[in-house]
Amino acid sequence: MKIGIVGANGYSGAELIRLLARHPKAELEMLISHRTKGTMLTAQYPHFQHIAEAELEDMAPDEILNRVDVLFFATPSGVAKDWIPCFLEKGLKCIDLSGDFRLDNGEAYRRWYRREPAAQNYLDKAVYGLSEMNAFRIKYAQLIANPGCxxxxxxxxxxxxxxxxxxxxxxxxxxxxxxxxxxxxxxxxxxxxxxxxxxxxxxxxxxxxxxxxxxxxxxxxxxxxxxxxxxxxxxxxxxxxxxxxxxxxxxxxxxxxxxxxxxxxxxxxxxxxxxxxxxxxxxxxxxxxxxxxxxxxxxxxxxxxxxxxxxxxxVKGASGQAVQNMNLLFGLAEHEGLDAVPVYP
Amino acid sequence: MKIGIVGANGYSGAELIRLLARHPKAELEMLISHRTKGTMLTAQYPHFQHIAEAELEDMAPDEILNRVDVLFFATPSGVAKDWIPCFLEKGLKCIDLSGDFRLDNGEAYRRWYRREPAAQNYLDKAVYGLSEMNAFRIKYAQLIANPGCxxxxxxxxxxxxxxxxxxxxxxxxxxxxxxxxxxxxxxxxxxxxxxxxxxxxxxxxxxxxxxxxxxxxxxxxxxxxxxxxxxxxxxxxxxxxxxxxxxxxxxxxxxxxxxxxxxxxxxxxxxxxxxxxxxxxxxxxxxxxxxxxxxxxxxxxxxxxxxxxxxxxxVKGASGQAVQNMNLLFGLAEHEGLDAVPVYP
Amino acid sequence: MKIGIVGANGYSGAELIRLLARHPKAELEMLISHRTKGTMLTAQYPHFQHIAEAELEDMAPDEILNRVDVLFFATPSGVAKDWIPCFLEKGLKCIDLSGDFRLDNGEAYRRWYRREPAAQNYLDKAVYGLSEMNAFRIKYAQLIANPGCxxxxxxxxxxxxxxxxxxxxxxxxxxxxxxxxxxxxxxxxxxxxxxxxxxxxxxxxxxxxxxxxxxxxxxxxxxxxxxxxxxxxxxxxxxxxxxxxxxxxxxxxxxxxxxxxxxxxxxxxxxxxxxxxxxxxxxxxxxxxxxxxxxxxxxxxxxxxxxxxxxxxxVKGASGQAVQNMNLLFGLAEHEGLDAVPVYP
Amino acid sequence: MKIGIVGANGYSGAELIRLLARHPKAELEMLISHRTKGTMLTAQYPHFQHIAEAELEDMAPDEILNRVDVLFFATPSGVAKDWIPCFLEKGLKCIDLSGDFRLDNGEAYRRWYRREPAAQNYLDKAVYGLSEMNAFRIKYAQLIANPGCxxxxxxxxxxxxxxxxxxxxxxxxxxxxxxxxxxxxxxxxxxxxxxxxxxxxxxxxxxxxxxxxxxxxxxxxxxxxxxxxxxxxxxxxxxxxxxxxxxxxxxxxxxxxxxxxxxxxxxxxxxxxxxxxxxxxxxxxxxxxxxxxxxxxxxxxxxxxxxxxxxxxxVKGASGQAVQNMNLLFGLAEHEGLDAVPVYP
The missing domain is CATH 3.30.360.10 (Dihydrodipicolinate Reductase; domain 2)
Incomplete structure (x- = not known):
């Protein structure tokens, strides 16, 4: 499974990379960061040395459609809503970690996020990714609105x-x-x-x-x-x-x-x-x-x-649950790549 | 004003020392710690070097009655209730930072503290030291039950x-x-x-x-x-x-x-x-x-x-409020020795 | 491979459990803690709920010899030196995370550890487990002195x-x-x-x-x-x-x-x-x-x-390197069970 | 003594305010912050509520000369060197907490700070404010280069x-x-x-x-x-x-x-x-x-x-030592306003 991550330079992007770098079925194909494109991931996060040494790329929809099987948005609210519709139209499965598709009521989004909402038909398409409560619908979703932390x-x-x-x-x-x-x-x-x-x-x-x-x-x-x-x-x-x-x-x-x-x-x-x-x-x-x-x-x-x-x-509040949803979406075991023991102390 | 502190080796004892060492009307006369008696305060808290270099003393009621004007108990719950009655009988003013005299209902104390309460007449004598709410009664108290944090x-x-x-x-x-x-x-x-x-x-x-x-x-x-x-x-x-x-x-x-x-x-x-x-x-x-x-x-x-x-x-949750109450009790300005600016950052 | 851990209740013991619970070739067979024997590991470390739910056992040499293939000592200095000789005599492979076998000079041990050293022949037997520098000898060791952090x-x-x-x-x-x-x-x-x-x-x-x-x-x-x-x-x-x-x-x-x-x-x-x-x-x-x-x-x-x-x-300063040495000792790939990506931030 | 602070919005500026707000001989007269001028200090640092409620002012040399007796620069390196000469010419005493006047060799400043140095005659005028080593010269200085932390x-x-x-x-x-x-x-x-x-x-x-x-x-x-x-x-x-x-x-x-x-x-x-x-x-x-x-x-x-x-x-690494130097400069007791007991724990 070829993975694309938009917002690879943020913390939830980096956490997706941490989890997916060791996921037995996933391959990190495109790490996208508009702001730091052209730099190495390891220049932003030196701890990935020898682990994930890719270059950060710019947002390029056609490239993405060619190269990836699933696209994560680990971006601040307000980004995914503008990009996701075009990918949905082309049939790409998307998992949005931001708040853009979590409310089905555009007016409520406008009031609480102080920003214009996505069009209603896309809000309606989104399946809420609270894995334990919604697994059945997640399996057949095209767009998953990953829950807030x-x-x-x-x-x-x-x-x-x-x-x-x-x-x-x-x-x-x-x-x-x-x-x-x-x-x-x-x-x-x-x-x-x-x-x-x-x-x-x-x-x-x-x-x-x-x-x-x-x-x-x-x-x-x-x-x-x-x-x-x-x-x-x-x-x-x-x-x-x-x-x-x-x-x-x-x-x-x-x-x-x-x-x-x-x-x-x-x-x-x-x-x-x-x-x-x-x-x-x-x-x-x-x-x-x-x-x-x-x-x-x-x-x-x-x-x-x-x-x-x-x-x-x-993890469960962002990137881990997103991977759990990806597993559901692609028919893998729900815990694939997610069996890490808590780090204590 | 000669100060005695029982439990000088704990954190609220040390905080009393910090505040009273710079209080314009107070003098640290007896620092009492049963467990570490005979050692120097600076052996327990090196930061008091050159500031408060006294020896920690054992509990000695007669000594205390001779030397101090007010006695603070900065001890775990269960200590003050056994010692304070004898000091009250001799007319010494006491400020108890523990929970021993905060409930007037002995039964409730027994249930929540899982310990025998003080005798009812002492519970009745205690004035609750929430300075902003009870200043008038605090001024005339003999025993102050300093509030919990x-x-x-x-x-x-x-x-x-x-x-x-x-x-x-x-x-x-x-x-x-x-x-x-x-x-x-x-x-x-x-x-x-x-x-x-x-x-x-x-x-x-x-x-x-x-x-x-x-x-x-x-x-x-x-x-x-x-x-x-x-x-x-x-x-x-x-x-x-x-x-x-x-x-x-x-x-x-x-x-x-x-x-x-x-x-x-x-x-x-x-x-x-x-x-x-x-x-x-x-x-x-x-x-x-x-x-x-x-x-x-x-x-x-x-x-x-x-x-x-x-x-x-x-401070306000323990030793500072205790000093505030001491100020009220002895007719000093309420903020004497307590005007420190918050340390930020 | 059946694993025994002496000192399972300490932090390096718990870290061994964290690492070995997900090691593809290892099985946690005996978790030993003299001080907390008879309690559940999860009573000491609730984060192991559903992951490692064993009971902590007492030190029992015969049991150990029967049940385990390799024995880790994650104990304070002074414990392993008294127990390890008997296991060595019976041919059990031991990895000591303490300082007991790191110095070959008993006199130096006495001076720096302020304790009696192990007998010279056991000190001589120990192979220092600095994996990157000593891999060849580690592979053939019976007793590994895992380096200090x-x-x-x-x-x-x-x-x-x-x-x-x-x-x-x-x-x-x-x-x-x-x-x-x-x-x-x-x-x-x-x-x-x-x-x-x-x-x-x-x-x-x-x-x-x-x-x-x-x-x-x-x-x-x-x-x-x-x-x-x-x-x-x-x-x-x-x-x-x-x-x-x-x-x-x-x-x-x-x-x-x-x-x-x-x-x-x-x-x-x-x-x-x-x-x-x-x-x-x-x-x-x-x-x-x-x-x-x-x-x-x-x-x-x-x-x-x-x-x-x-x-x-x-990890590298204690339990991770110990697992790395175990891998070397048993002919496994050096990084088996140790490929975790650093957790950042 | 009327105090002016340039850079009142930074941490060492705020620390000067904390110390000087309780200094018996000092009065906070002008708090200057170019970037946040016109806002209240308490909007930047709410902990000063009821303690120091002044408005932050813009840099205004004539105002300063009229209103203050001593001027602190709590600014990043590169600011004081441009402003201090004009104040020195008018006879105002200045204490610079930045690195601008700590090196007497302009070339070294250029190399290590990667910036143009102050003119040599001002570098020569500066007295290094390591109070314990240089008290005699500090007393007669007009410009004090307060040491780095x-x-x-x-x-x-x-x-x-x-x-x-x-x-x-x-x-x-x-x-x-x-x-x-x-x-x-x-x-x-x-x-x-x-x-x-x-x-x-x-x-x-x-x-x-x-x-x-x-x-x-x-x-x-x-x-x-x-x-x-x-x-x-x-x-x-x-x-x-x-x-x-x-x-x-x-x-x-x-x-x-x-x-x-x-x-x-x-x-x-x-x-x-x-x-x-x-x-x-x-x-x-x-x-x-x-x-x-x-x-x-x-x-x-x-x-x-x-x-x-x-x-x-x-404190000793910045604002406290600056106040100590101010005390020396104005013939006050060296520890005036600086006798706080360390806050522990």
Whole structure:
């Protein structure tokens, strides 16, 4: 399988390269970066020396159509929506890691992303790539909208509670904590070491574009309307997302009953691990792996459920899940190239 | 004023020394550490070379009564409750940084701390040292129960919203994030660098002893019963606490109205800073200072209020507030010795 | 190949498990930890859930002889020397990651390790496992003394300069910087997060036990006597070692000539990468991989050579090199199970 | 004393503000930042809320001459050299924190800084502000060239060994480790959190502009010619510099003799602390303070001396020493406004 990656110079591009360089069925054919075209990948990322020594190429649709079997977009929001339609028309399968095709409502995209949306027919074509929830449709998709990092952790955490009728969706608060690599490799004041280190704070309070994505798929997969309060926080680490989800219990259940229900929902889904009772996930326990770990706590005292989920934002929250979706799309084993053990400590 | 510190070898003890070594009215008279008695403070903390070169002494009540005017307990919970009664009987003023005197209900202490409580008459004597909310009583106290680090940030954040009738107390979720220094200087697996670095996770889910402390003082200062869901998280930093508080709005108000109300409540309280609209606090902006920064967001879309508060857990969350209380207790200016500018970056 | 690991509960034990769990020819048969025997590995390291769910066993020589083909000692210095002789007598192949068999001079071991050495005949039997320098002897060894983390980086960096006659060995200074995971998982004041974070300092100045190991193998592989000044420093990170090596040039050479010589020396050695001219290694570029990256700078102005080498202390500096040696020992491809791409960022 | 700061928006500018906001004799009169003029300081640095709420002003020489008594340049190299001459002509005292006036040899400046130097008569006028070594001349200076961060730590560490004839200056290697705040607040790939965290590497190998500064003042203060190998390294922390200095002993001396000699040299110099024998400095022990801690080790085995010195790069390595020099310049007590206890942990 010949792979093309648009945005090979960003962190999720580099993470795709890391994963696909060792994928038994994939071959890195075209690494595309408009801004750094003509330079060697190793000039941007010296750690790829002897591993992936290709030259970064410019965007060239005809070349791409000739040379690749699947095209990843690891670009900031706003890029894929302009390029993907032409590839779809020619029948190329595309996996978009950006937010451009995650909302089916163009108006919502305009409001939350502050940018013009893709045309409605392309939005309608996109299949949401939350692998564990949507595998069947992913297999037959032509365009996959790979989920956002926070929505991946939030939805894998909250969906069983919703579809199982365990919580009352009238009040759901999701407290997200993320490492800084999610902000990409573009230098800006907010992701300087001296600003991030020994520091924790919230950002984009009330206006984060992952909010409507979470709400949309709570509705689609959970069949409930829910207004979600989602507050993302930046914590001083490179990788990792932890979501802590707060909601009132809809009925009297014990932690153990909730755990068993979650285990049932994710039975056979290799990349979701339900923690033992009394244990809760931590981001380092999924570091550099495609796992999503989930722990739950039903509090009898308060009548509330707390759900905690952890992923590596660059793997299950981006490039790992994209490879998982590629595997589904091409009929490979879902975990092909993704069986790395978490790096701990 | 001659100062005695029990537990001078721990982090909050060392922070008291840092603050009091430069306090214009205080003199460090007795530094007490049972475990490391007879060693020099600088053998434990070399950074005090040329600054505080005293020998650590053993606990000796008579000595203490002879030599000191005020006694700080910077000890783990379970120590002060056994020692403080004898000092109170002799009329010495005590400031306890541990949790031993923060709950007036012995049964609750037994349940949450899993330890026998102090006798009820001593629990009743203790004045809660949340300086901004209780200054009048603190001035006339003999025993001050210095607040916990999380309760300080949580209560300063949530109390105005409660007393102002802005939120519905039937659902309050407090997501706490803390640096690791709150765990003290005792080596344990959970606070090793290799375990904490590049890691974020929850701990003591549903069982953290600061929960009943928060609930008690929501009732006392806010005059509302509230069951609080409080989930503490460890983030990879040394200092700092951030509390993100989620609750339904009780009435239609704008962010700006909430801000103005908070500014009114904290008018003249030098150590609480209300952030400008659209800005939210971060822990580094209060680093090594006694400030508590607070930001609010009233979300019209969801009908909910989010309150975010930040402190340095070792300063406003422990030793700084203890010095602030000492200042109140002895009729000094509240900010004496506490005017340090946050260390940023 | 059935694997036994003594000290499975430490960081290098866990790293062996991480690597061997995905090794195509290895099977984790016995995970031994005297101190935590009877507990599940996942109780110590939850990240192994669904990956390696074995019970930790006690040390039982007969069991081991029955069940395993090769035995790793990932124990603190002082353990392997007492156990390994009995296994050697029975013909079991052993790989010791500790310092017990790295010095052939018992007296030197006594002085630097402050402990009684193994008997001379066992010291003589041990083959030093610096894979790139000693592959031939490793293939036929029964007991491999896996190199220390600092010696691995220091020797791979300095040996070509010595054997090539590029530097004058009369003054060699090696400035080592290490992440804290090298100190193992034993809680102690010195490896607490709050002590290590935002902190850099030297330790064991003049007395670090890796000094005689470096000197011994400069002599054996480089055929030069050299007194080495080696100063290790702890920097606030979990993984990684960087050695900066200072020495006078022995003849007039350019950086490029030195580079070419290094490339020649390491030709065909997959895990050593010589950096392009003007580039120097950094620890993150080898993170979680078995690479050793080396950069050189011949300074005409001062007549000195600076060599900089980087490894992941837990991989090439410990468990990765141990697996590399196991591969050599059993006639497998040297990189079997070790082809992970560095995790960056 | 009315203070003006050019470059108030950078890290050393902000650190000057932090220190001077609490200086008993100083008043922050003009905060100048060409790039962010017209914005509030608190918009750039919210932690100054309620502490320093001034507007940032543009560079306006006449204004400055009217309003301020002393002018600090906390600007990148290349700015002060163009502005300072006009202020000197009008008699204003200037303290330049950049490298523009540290070399008296214009040619050397051109080579190492790759920029045109100031005119020779201004270079000659500048007094080097290494307070402990040059206090007498600083008191009568009109222009102070405040030392670089590395040269401060390196020179305070190495000068006594040189002037005392303890080491042979024919081989001096200085291994510098710095936190990232030294790179300033300009976003660039190299100081992103995701690039710096869990990473250690060398930079500007052989070409760092602090090299000739160190060599110049070894000659001026130590009266010895020395070619110095200086290799700076970036370690994952915000503040702090550690220099480890390697040189051959010139005579047989013990560590204790060297220590005593250092204590004598720095007798009465409050900000230099000589560590006890067997102890070595670490950067956290001087955090946010103006101390320089020094430890020495004379190794009989190798005949070499190792000197280790630590400072906070933003305080003693920049703004703190600048304030110390201002105090000297205006006849104040040297430590006025600089008596902060290190922030530990």
């Amino acid at each position: 926070f929505p991946t952790a939030a939805l894998l955490g909250v969906l069983p509670a919703i579809s199982g009728g365990l919580i009352d969706p009238s009040f759901i608060a999701i407290d997200g904590k993320t490492g800084v690599s999610g902000a990409g490799r573009n230098p800006s004041l907010g992701n300087l070491f001296a600003e991030v280190n020994e520091n924790t704070g919230a950002y984009k309070v009330g206006i984060h574009q992952h909010t409507p994505e979470i709400e949309r798929f709570i509705k689609e997969f959970g069949e409930q309307e829910a207004k979600v309060t989602f507050i993302p926080h930046l914590v001083p680490m490179t990788r990792g997302i932890l979501c802590t989800i707060y909601a009132p219990l809809a009925k009297k259940v014990t932690t153990e009953e909730v755990r068993q229900y979650y285990k049932e929902v994710y039975k056979g889904r290799k990349f979701v691990r339900i923690k033992p009772a009394g244990s809760f996930p931590s981001t380092k326990e999924v570091y550099a792996s495609n796992y999503c770990d989930i722990g739950v706590y039903a509090d009898e005292r308060t009548g509330r459920l707390t759900i905690i989920s952890a992923i590596d934002n660059l | 999380f309760p300080t940030a949580a209560l300063l954040g949530v109390l105005p919203a409660i007393s102002g009738g802005l939120i519905d107390p039937s659902f309050i979720a407090i997501d706490g994030k803390t640096g690791v220094s709150g765990a003290g200087r005792n080596p344990s697996l959970g606070n090793l660098f290799a375990e904490v670095n590049e890691n974020t996770g929850a701990y003591k889910v549903g069982i953290h002893q600061h929960t009943p402390e928060i609930e008690r003082f929501i009732k006392e200062f806010g005059e509302q019963e509230a069951k609080v869901t409080f989930i503490p998280h460890l983030v990879p930093m040394t200092r700092g606490i951030l509390c993100t508080i989620y609750a339904p709005l009780a009435k239609k108000v704008t962010t700006e109205e909430v801000r103005q109300y908070y500014k009114e409540v904290y008018k003249g309280r030098k150590f609480v800073r209300i952030k400008p609209a659209g800005s939210f606090p971060s822990t580094k902006e209060v680093y090594a200072s006694n400030y508590c920064d607070i930001g609010v967001y009233a979300d019209e879309r969801t009908g909910r209020l989010t309150i975010i508060s930040a402190i340095d857990n070792l | 600092f010696p691995t980086a220091a020797l791979l960096g300095v040996l070509p300069a010595i054997s090539g006659g590029l530097i004058d060995p009369s003054f060699i200074a090696i400035d080592g910087k290490t992440g804290v995971s090298g100190a193992g998982r034993n809680p102690s004041l010195g490896n607490l997060f709050a002590e290590v974070n935002e902190n850099t300092g030297a330790y064991k100045v003049g007395i670090h036990q890796h000094t005689p190991e470096i000197e011994r193998f400069i002599k054996e592989f480089g055929e030069q006597e050299a007194k080495v000044t080696f100063i290790p420093h702890l920097v606030p990170m979990t993984r990684g070692i960087l050695c900066t090596i200072y020495a006078p040039l022995a003849k007039k050479v350019t950086t490029e000539e030195v580079r070419q010589y290094y490339k020649e020396v390491y030709k065909g050695r997959k895990f050593v990468r010589i950096k392009p001219a003007g580039s120097f290694p950094s620890t993150k570029e080898v993170y979680a991989s078995n690479y050793c990256d080396i950069g050189v700078y011949a300074d005409e102005r001062t007549g000195r050579l600076t060599i900089i080498s980087a490894i992941d202390n837990l | 590395f040269p401060t730590a390196a020179l305070l560490g190495v000068l006594p060994a040189i002037s005392g004839g303890l080491i042979d200056p024919s081989f001096i290697a200085i291994d510098g480790k710095t936190g990232v705040s030294g790179a300033g607040r300009n976003p660039s790939l190299g100081n992103l959190f995701a690039e710096v965290n869990e990473n250690t590497g060398a930079y500007k190998v052989g070409i760092h502009q602090h090299t000739p500064e160190i060599e110049r003042f070894i000659k001026e203060f130590g009266e010895q010619e020395a070619k110095v190998t200086f290799i700076p390294h970036l370690v994952p922390m915000t503040r702090g510099i550690l220099c480890t200095i390697y040189a051959p002993l010139a005579k047989k001396v013990t560590t204790e003799e060297v220590r005593q000699y250092y204590k004598e040299v720095y007798k009465g110099r409050k900000f230099v602390r000589i560590k006890p024998a067997g102890s070595f400095p670490s950067t956290k022990e001087v955090y946010a303070s103006n101390y320089c801690d020094i430890g020495v080790y004379a190794d009989e085995r190798t005949g070499r001396l190792t000197i280790i010195s630590a400072i906070d790069n933003l």
